[in-house]
Amino acid sequence: MASRLPRLRSSSPTMPAASLKRKAIAEEEEEELYQPRKLPAVGVTGPVRPPKPLQPNRTATNLSKSSSSTNVPKPLTVPRAPNMMTRSSSGVRGTSAPPSQPNVSNRPTSFRTGATGTRTTATSRTVSGPSRATSGRGSDDQRFADFQAKLNSLETAQAAEAARFESERAKVVELQENQRAMSSQLAAAKDLELSRKAELNIASDEIANLKKKHAREVMDLEIDLQKKDRLLRDANEDLRICRSDLERERGTVSSLKATISHQSNAQLTLSTENHSLQTQNTALHAEVDAYARKLTESNILRESAERRVAELEGEAMESEAYRRKLHNMVQELKGNIRVFCRVRPVLPSDASPFPSGSGSGSNSPVPTSVEDKESLKADMSFPDRRDRKEIVIRSSSESATGQERIENHNFSFDRVFEPESTQAEVFEEISMLAQSCIDGYNVCIFAYGQTGSGKSFTMEGGSNEATQGMIPRAVEKVFRVAEDLKTKGWEYRIEGQFLEIYNETINDLLGKGDFDKKKHDIKHDPKTGSTRVTDITVMSLQSPSQVRSLLAVAQSRRSVAATLMNERSSRSHSVFTLRISGTNASTGESCEGCLNLVDLAGSERINVSFGNGFGTGSANGGGSSDKERLKETQSINKSLSALGDVIAALGEKGDKGDKHIPYRNSKLTYLLQNSLSGNSKTLMVLNLSPLAAHSSESLTSLRFATKVNNTTIGTARKQTRSA
Structure with a gap:
């Protein structure tokens, strides 16, 4: 078996494992077949039949199958003891008489082994006769x-043979495992060889590319x-020039x-002075640092105070804006005409014959001191310092x-509004009305x-930006809001x-011709609520x-x-x-x-404007002019x-229901019909003179304004243009 191991190792790695297994089993059966297995004859007398050579049993071929299920050999069958006593033909046990020539018949006995499954045949003697001697x-x-001892030795030999067979089979399995491992290694080696060839091809391509790159780099380096070399020559020339410069330096x-x-x-003297100055500078720096710390703390406190003031101002402005918004909403719901009252300040020209004129040319004394101005003022007070809605005249x-x-x-x-407004x-x-x-x-x-x-002055204002009146400011507000709304798609x-309405006649202040050349009529459109004046100059405004x-x-x-009240009334x-x-x-x-x-x-x-002597030529000197x-x-x-x-x-009308409104009694009311009929937001600015000489007229104006303020005209409605 050992001589055949190299031959198995050198066999083709591709041989299947099952064929190798069958080949090993066949060789083991051949070895068992050629080994002599003889049992000694049993008995003392009589011829002993030589045992037949052991034939291979079918169980040997299935050794691999039985060994796969269990490695423990089957136990040997216990041999039966020979029957020492035989019955006679008559059924009577023999006596102790000396036996005659006994008939010894060879009786085969079968023994079954557990490991190899072989069958052993032995001959035993059977003593026939009527009796058996003691x-x-x-x-x-x-x-x-003796037979039992031989049988034990045979079983021992069979067990050793089974162990040797198991070791040989283990070697065969190991050889098969080695063969499979070598096959897998061979396949891996082939795959590695293919990958190495592919890597070799890639490396050869890379080498070719590197050669080309190297050639380009060599050219670039040259x-x-x-x-x-050119720079070196230039550097040598520069070096020569620098050496000559160095000699001069x-x-x-x-x-x-x-x-x-x-x-x-001199430097030593200056160093001493510098040391003393540095000492002074250090002291000054310490003082500056102290002042800087104090200044920083003050700035921090000031910034916190400014932030707090800004927050409070913002809150106050938001509260005021919210209050105004709610106030406007209440006024719109009530439908009242809103009334503002404004008292102008005392002017330097108020002591002239024309108190509020722009320049009378009179030689009358002009009040310059505070006492003189206070003597001209009426007794007015403004008790509502919070909401500023009240005025008191004594x-x-x-x-x-x-x-x-x-x-x-x-x-x-x-x-x-007080005079300082x-x-x-x-x-x-x-401004919110202007935006409406x-x-x-x-x-x-x-x-x-x-x-x-x-x-x-309130409506048109002065020449500079600070004194602009309501008309230019309202126009600027309208243009600014219109520009802001462009981002929302509005054009x-x-x-x-x-x-102007002069003596119940409408005059175009933007026209180029003389007055009274064209007749202007007022037209109302009840569908759109708009008012138009015929033959009036309408300018398209861009700024x-x-x-x-x-x-x-x-x-x-x-x-x-x-007039007696104003030089340019x-x-x-x-x-x-x-x-x-x-x-x-x-x-x-x-x-x-x-x-x-x-x-x-x-x-x-009339008597205030022209005096009691009106019509006699006493005022302004001319009867026709008067x-x-x-x-x-009038x-x-x-x-x-x-x-x-x-x-x-x-x-x-608001109290009693439907009532006729006399809009046509004058051109002014007819022109403002849609502004007073409840479809618009209406505001009257009552202007008062602060002079004591005008207190009577001021009270009359205040009473009229109060009557207007208590009038309900309805809620304003938004005007939409039909497509």
């Missing part, structure tokens, strides 16, 4: 013992080398060293008995008051017109600066004249109208609003009276 029992026991250095040696003593009169009687007149409006503060209160026309509302703001109370077209130039033109054409009602139409292409919305800014003529009585002023004053008073009648009728 002397023969001892010899049978001896033979049985070019760089040529450049460096060495001479300069030697001279400088001599100079330094002379200045060393007047004195004589009773029938000659005693002086002092009366306090309290008036309350939506807002009261600026144009910006006034416009801040009405962008939203599609009709807005009317008119200034009311006696001559010289500051109506024209606006803005147009303006400026006219606020264009409006200022139009105001200058209108002021030069407006009718003014001198406005003898007509001026109406500036701003029409705004907007469309939103993204949402499909459209709106059309109108802003009317009205500067009414003076509201004083008749014209009288006609103007026309003004008629239109203002018609305005009062319209407001009174509106109040009665």
